[in-house]
Amino acid sequence: MRPFLLSRDTFHILVALADCDRHGYSIMQEVGERTNGAVRLSPSTLYSAIKRLLEAGYIAELEERPDPAHDDERRRYYRLTKTGRRAAIEEARQWEKLLSDARSSGLAPKRV
């Protein structure tokens, strides 16, 4: 099994962008809600990760604004790219495999 390529925070950001384009604060809120507040990204962690993801081509900054009528024009929106989606899917497979191994070893509950 190959090692995980993405850090935990980075993977959370990609998951948050999987279903819609979001700005930074919306990503933080989405990550917080998905994890019931267990993962709290600080603004610094978020934007350092966003910078790396932009450099890697995993996400892209949007030119247009998804909802200009109800929006703060100072915000930047980000979208998951095809490369980023492939990387996230591959990472999810790795987690799936790890979880499956944990289940068969009795370290995680069996699926119901």
Next chain:
Amino acid sequence: MPRPNRKEAGAVQLYRGLLLAYPAAFRDEYGRELCLVFADRCREAESAGYKLLIFAEAVWGILREAPREHIHMILQDLRHALRILRRDRAATAVILLIMALGIGSSTVVFSLANGLLLRPLPYPRQDRIVAVDEYSPKDPNEKGDISFLNYRDYRARTQLLEDVGVYQEGEITILREAGAERLWATVATDGVFRALGVAPILGRTFTREDCYPTAPRIALIGENLWRRDYGADPNIVGKVLERPGARFTIVGVMPAGFRFGDRAEVWLPLKQDPAKSVRTD
């Protein structure tokens, strides 16, 4: 969007100040976004305790991420520089040549400055040693060697100096079983060794009597010569150092760090008959 209250505005202002820890490029690109997100989180917090927690998290985030961002940017710049250097071999060669010349010349200048100005002399009382020169009263720029008679006068009359010695460097030939060997030697008076304060590792240095014209011929040798030519013989004192037409009894061995003059491996007493000496003006 609701306007932040005064406390929130103050916290955002403080947060903006803390962003100075980031590289300027990162701050220019994301500084405004960071402040916006921080302000959103502050507004969202319902209690003062929660606001404090958010502020602490934000500060901790900066302390953790800002150094990483600096390192990341430095590595990025290095990678970029390496790519350019690989692409243009001729420019790389010129840059390396200029750097080599720069580093080389700096090293030479520093070595000279260190040797002449900074590094202390390798003698125990180096701060109390002075060099005495004689200059012509007719022309202050004309420096000459000190005559033997003048040296004797300095030694007899000085109230300022504890001891005075004179020396002269040159090459000598010594005869070994394997053949003749040319060595650097210093001819020195007894005062030189007392002024420098370096003790021999074997035997003794020169006495005033050793410098009388009629005194027996003796020599001091350096530790390197002692090890190289005499196999570090512990009974070297009393053995003979032979020169063409003369035999010298070895009276001592000076330690390897003792350099007077710079290349000398043998020291002989400076003997001069005052009656046959000429005084300088």
